Structures are given as C-alpha cells and as structure tokens.
Amino acid sequence: MLGSLPTFARLEAELSKLPGIGNKTAARLAFHLLRTSEQDVFALADALLEMRRKVCFCRRCFHIAEEELCHICRDGNRERQRLCVVQEPQDLLAIERSRSYNGFYHVLHGALSPLDGVGPDDLKIPQLMERLEQEPVEEIILATNFTVEGEATALYLAELFKGKGLHVTRLAHGIPSGSDLEYIDVGTVQQAVTGRREF
Amino acid sequence: MLGSLPTFARLEAELSKLPGIGNKTAARLAFHLLRTSEQDVFALADALLEMRRKVCFCRRCFHIAEEELCHICRDGNRERQRLCVVQEPQDLLAIERSRSYNGFYHVLHGALSPLDGVGPDDLKIPQLMERLEQEPVEEIILATNFTVEGEATALYLAELFKGKGLHVTRLAHGIPSGSDLEYIDVGTVQQAVTGRREF
Numbered sequence A, B: 001m002l003g004s005l006p007t008f009a010r011l012e013a014e015l016s017k018l019p020g021i022g023n024k025t026a027a028r029l030a031f032h033l034l035r036t037s038e039q040d041v042f043a044l045a046d047a048l049l050e051m052r053r054k055v056c057f058c059r060r061c062f063h064i065a066e067e068e069l070c071h072i073c074r075d076g077n078r079e080r081q082r083l084c085v086v087q088e089p090q091d092l093l094a095i096e097r098s099r100s101y102n103g104f105y106h107v108l109h110g111a112l113s114p115l116d117g118v119g120p121d122d123l124k125i126p127q128l129m130e131r132l133e134q135e136p137v138e139e140i141i142l143a144t145n146f147t148v149e150g151e152a153t154a155l156y157l158a159e160l161f162k163g164k165g166l167h168v169t170r171l172a173h174g175i176p177s178g179s180d181l182e183y184i185d186v187g188t189v190q191q192a193v194t195g196r197r198e199f
Helices: A006-015 A023-035 A038-054 A089-097 A125-134 A148-161 A186-194 B006-015 B023-035 B038-054 B089-097 B125-134 B148-161 B186-194
Strands: A079-086 A103-107 A139-142 A167-170 B079-086 B103-107 B139-142 B167-170
Touching: A006 A023, A006 B038, A023 B038, A023 B089, A038 B006, A038 B023, A038 B038, A079 A089, A079 A125, A089 A103, A089 B023, A103 A125, A125 A148, A139 A148, A148 A167, B006 B023, B079 B089, B079 B125, B089 B103, B103 B125, B125 B148, B139 B148, B148 B167
Parallel strands: A079 A103, A079 A139, A139 A167, B079 B103, B079 B139, B139 B167
Antiparallel strands: none
C-alpha cells in the first residue's frame, strides 16, 4: 500500500530500527511527522545530525562529551582520590542527580557477559587499569548494576584491584526508599538483612 | 547534568516532542543513536527531510501522496461509483489491506468533535461535497471509526447526503473475527444482535 510512497515507507523503515519502536509505532510517528510543521521536522533532523557530529566519549572516563574531556573530568573541584565505576553514561547521570558524590567516574560501556561474548577487553577495563597507574585514586566505588552481569563485573574488578592498596567499595544493596517490605523481592530482603547497619 | 552537552540535550528535547515518547524514552533513543553508526543516523535524518519535502496530501481524496494525485486516484481500474469516507490515511490503509474494496476514498483528516472545537469546516467535508457534485458517485460508504466522534461524523454526513439520491452505507458493526462473545463489550453485542443477518 505504501509501496507507492517510497519516501514514507523509507522513513517508517528507519524509525522502526530504533529500540522499542515496532512497525505500528513507526507508522504512527511517521504520520505525526507528516502533520507537524516543516520547521519542527527540520529541527529534529538537524538535532540528530548535530548530536552525532559533536557528541563523542570522554578520552579519560568515557562519559559522553563534546570535547576531548567531559565536563566532570574538566571540573577542578572534584575529589581526585575517588573513582566510581559505572556501566553506562545513564548510570553516571543517575548518581550525579543524587548529588551524593563528588569524585570522578569511569564508564565501562557494558558489563561482563560471557554468554553474549562480552569479555573484559570489550569493556573499558584496560583503560581503567591504566588510569589507576596514573591517577592518585584511593577509593574505587563499584556502581555496576545489581543484575547478574553487573554483580559479576563488580566481582571481577574487585579481584583485579587486589593487592593494589585500593579501598574498594560497592553501592549499598537493600530496600529502596518509599517501599513496603511486603512487596520487595526475597533476594533484596536477604541482602538488606545481611547488610544491616547500626542505627 | 546534560546542560553541559547542549547538542545531546537538544536531541532529547526534539525526540520528546514526538507522541508517546516521554523524557526517559527520549534519553534512551538519544543514547542509542549515539552508539549507532554515523551512516544510520544520517539515513534517519535524510529520510525525515525527504519525507517532509516530498509527501503531501492528494488534491482529490487527501490521502498521502508524492504527486498531485495519490496512487489510488490515479488508478484507472477502480470503481468510480463508490466512495469510502475515512477519518485518517491509516484507516484507508487498513481497508486497502483487507482487499475488500475497489472504489475511491475521501480522507476527512479527523472527526467532528465540538468539545475540541473541531467542526465540519475543519475537516475535508466541504471538499467532499464538492467532489459529489463532480463525480459519478452512487454509493457512499461511511467508514469513520466506531467511537463517539466517528459515529457523530457518520450521522452528520448521512444528514448532508439526504435528498442527493446517494446510496449511503456504513461499515458493519459487530463481533470481530476470532473473538469470544464472553469478552466482547455490551455495546458491541447489542449492535451485533440488532444488526443480525440471514444465515
């Protein structure tokens, strides 16, 4: 039906390549874009191109950046002795939003997952080890996700850091704020009981 | 946090203008686009621009088109005496997919909705009346949606057509294929009983 409209079909095909966007959503978005002002469509296309051209990854911590170093690595007021290791830039942003940390970061860009063929060299682990040689890091905070892959990555890194005289910590694992014990999964309750603290 | 990355924040803002895409999804899409090849991002941006530049609405039936007339209006093998009135181009495509109709169409681009300030002149109703003057239409099939607005639009159009000697029909209203009576809403069952046919 849309074979007679190659440009429309092509936009649908390109949109449906995006994660979480199937054929139906792609069609809905394409029809929406057909109705929005030309100016808005140009703004979106331009934003896409400009982002792809300008945004890269920080040479030091691999967070997203528009210059060689990201704004965190360029910040002179951060504690140089702390390094927080996260899986993705989004995780870094979540910690920044919490305003609870003022050190530097290292973004691994993934987690170890042997089943998917992701080993240490597919992540930014060699670059992390290199940084530890050059920077005055005292504490490493392992902030990988609390999933099987994230936990395995944290364990692997903790092994690597052994004997380097580093203080290795992990984000606290327990009951999230605002939640009801009744509805929390067994694993989290176990961790919260095992890891209980002085009140 | 992303204030330091204006191009990234701008792409997120543009993406979150799309229907059904909130801030979180926009961020996820933007991060995805950051990781896809430059070529793919260019392809998406180009598809957007090309679609917006080339796709317009058919001068006669208001379906989407790349020329003055859409491929249906240009098709000489269609029955000129039948005209099917739909709300949106997507509805037309649904009927085409059913391969059950071989006449022409008229896309209203909406339905009457006084609460939202949508009156007959906001839809392609004047253009429809004009077509009826010029084309040898014998049957008008009202295929607006079976919603309050769609039904009101169908009623309004049926009133307009009175006295014009047209055969006005409406898509059958009843139980959809593959469904279990037990789970069908009361209104649909009522319509199916009232509109029962000889077996």
